[in-house]
Amino acid sequence: MIRTGIRASRSVVSRPLTFVRSYQSKDHTISNGESLESKILTKSLEFVPTYGFNSTCITKAIRELNYPDSLSSIINTDGSSPEFKLVSYWLSHSRKILEDHAKDPQSKEFHSLTNQYERVGYLIKKRLELNEPIIKHLTYGISQLIVPYNITKSMEELHNLSDDIAFYAGDESNDFAWYSKRMGISTIYVTSELYQLTDTSSNFKNTKKFVDEKVSHFQGLGSAYNDVEQWSAFNAISLINLIKSQLVRG
Amino acid sequence: MSMISKSRVGTQLAKCSRSFTTSHCRFAKKSKKSSDSSDDLEEVVKKYHGENVTYGELSKAQKAYLDRVIRVDQAGELGANYIYMGQYSVLANKYPHLKPVLQHMWDQEIHHHNTFNKLQTQRRVRPSLLTPLWKIGAIGLGASTALIGKEAAMACTVAVETVIGGHYNQQLRVLMNQYDSPIYDKETGEKLAESDTNKEIETSPEIEDLKQTIKTFRDQELEHLDTAIQHDAEKAVPYIVLTEGIKLVCRAAIWTAERV
Numbered sequence A: 001m002i003r004t005g006i007r008a009s010r011s012v013v014s015r016p017l018t019f020v021r022s023y024q025s026k027d028h029t030i031s032n033g034e035s036l037e038s039k040i041l042t043k044s045l046e047f048v049p050t051y052g053f054n055s056t057c058i059t060k061a062i063r064e065l066n067y068p069d070s071l072s073s074i075i076n077t078d079g080s081s082p083e084f085k086l087v088s089y090w091l092s093h094s095r096k097i098l099e100d101h102a103k104d105p106q107s108k109e110f111h112s113l114t115n116q117y118e119r120v121g122y123l124i125k126k127r128l129e130l131n132e133p134i135i136k137h138l139t140y141g142i143s144q145l146i147v148p149y150n151i152t153k154s155m156e157e158l159h160n161l162s163d164d165i166a167f168y169a170g171d172e173s174n175d176f177a178w179y180s181k182r183m184g185i186s187t188i189y190v191t192s193e194l195y196q197l198t199d200t201s202s203n204f205k206n207t208k209k210f211v212d213e214k215v216s217h218f219q220g221l222g223s224a225y226n227d228v229e230q231w232s233a234f235n236a237i238s239l240i241n242l243i244k245s246q247l248v249r250g
Numbered sequence B: 001m002s003m004i005s006k007s008r009v010g011t012q013l014a015k016c017s018r019s020f021t022t023s024h025c026r027f028a029k030k031s032k033k034s035s036d037s038s039d040d041l042e043e044v045v046k047k048y049h050g051e052n053v054t055y056g057e058l059s060k061a062q063k064a065y066l067d068r069v070i071r072v073d074q075a076g077e078l079g080a081n082y083i084y085m086g087q088y089s090v091l092a093n094k095y096p097h098l099k100p101v102l103q104h105m106w107d108q109e110i111h112h113h114n115t116f117n118k119l120q121t122q123r124r125v126r127p128s129l130l131t132p133l134w135k136i137g138a139i140g141l142g143a144s145t146a147l148i149g150k151e152a153a154m155a156c157t158v159a160v161e162t163v164i165g166g167h168y169n170q171q172l173r174v175l176m177n178q179y180d181s182p183i184y185d186k187e188t189g190e191k192l193a194e195s196d197t198n199k200e201i202e203t204s205p206e207i208e209d210l211k212q213t214i215k216t217f218r219d220q221e222l223e224h225l226d227t228a229i230q231h232d233a234e235k236a237v238p239y240i241v242l243t244e245g246i247k248l249v250c251r252a253a254i255w256t257a258e259r260v
Helices: A002-013 A036-045 A055-064 A069-074 A082-103 A108-112 A116-129 A132-145 A148-169 A177-198 A202-249 B002-018 B022-036 B038-045 B060-091 B096-122 B131-148 B150-177 B205-230 B239-259
Strands: A028-030 B053-056 B183-185
Touching: A036 A055, A036 A069, A036 A082, A055 A069, A055 A082, A082 A116, A082 A132, A082 A148, A108 A116, A116 A148, A116 A177, A116 A202, A132 A148, A132 A177, A148 A177, A177 A202, B060 B096, B060 B131, B060 B150, B060 B205, B060 B239, B096 B205, B131 B150, B131 B239, B150 B205, B150 B239
Parallel strands: A028 B053
Antiparallel strands: B053 B183
């Protein structure tokens, strides 16, 4: 059992280091099922609001699931600390919740939004809501993420999140805008999360306002870029025509 | 005696599953099974088609290759689109008889470009990071060869379409040979034996569609190649230098667009 656990966990652990996910298949959907590692970590997340991002949560989860104590060793097969494992699993788990919410036809409020940027704002706020139960442990969690050894993995997770948000908001950019949009969303998310840490208003009202403001700035930036592009194309064409007319005059 | 006949049935079965005559195969299997138990008949005749099967997950390497295919094809079609845009803007008014020819080829390239754009967003593949460079480079290549003359523009088309056609063929070869994945019954979730599959369900509609798209596009690109040769491409003055130089540039661009 332990051996299959390790084999399965490796497939979860060794993600490619590029910061975007690869090809998403439409028809090839049967996967190998949940690994032992993710079972334990999912259970551990239930203890995070009480104990924080601490290896105690993992120990508790293993006890709760009636697994042998030695299984705690499969959690850090890739050399990262159990605390970081827990934080990064929590991040991808929350991302999954957000994705399910966006896909769910029941989430009427989200599907009634038609503007792409409103949808981005909605998804960011939805994601920040998931921080609320563990908000007092979040500072410690973030400090785990920015340890130099972990930073590539945390950046990857952040970009996966912004890629998800952009995709479910209905982004259809095919050129460089694809990159700038995702970068913008990542920036908004990180700043809003830092804002949320110090936010004392009831129900995090100020954070939500902050997100809305940032997203509308971002929208302004996008349309400014498009305007400049259109303006330069117009000028380039008129320049060519001017040169042509001068040549004809001789 | 009975031993011999049994082995003969066995080889016949193997032959059947290798060649795709599934109807024969099913018949042979039915007759064999009926001697064991006549109740299983219904299960044996079950015909699998697109609706009642699902496919196993693609491997990491298979996904990575599809990722590259879509990225490079999108960038390539963007390039082709912009090359024709450059050619058209220079040549269309100078040579009215070339206008419909160029327009036809350009329209097809726009369709190809849109198709891959759609695939890129649906399959969540990242576009090439150098997209702005491809745009400028392609429009520059199209316009500059057209400025040399219409023969040079056609020689440029010859070079580009030769490389693209070859590249599409290479992709088709990989998609044809390397994309067998396990097939499962949709209701029971059981993996199908090799003898139960048929040609119709061998590859998932996803891969099959991609192959058909690439095939159609390749044929259209090669049509453009013929058109260019009919319109005096070979009369361009340093024909060999021009075509070989552009081919080299295209190969370098393909190599880069796959990776960056």
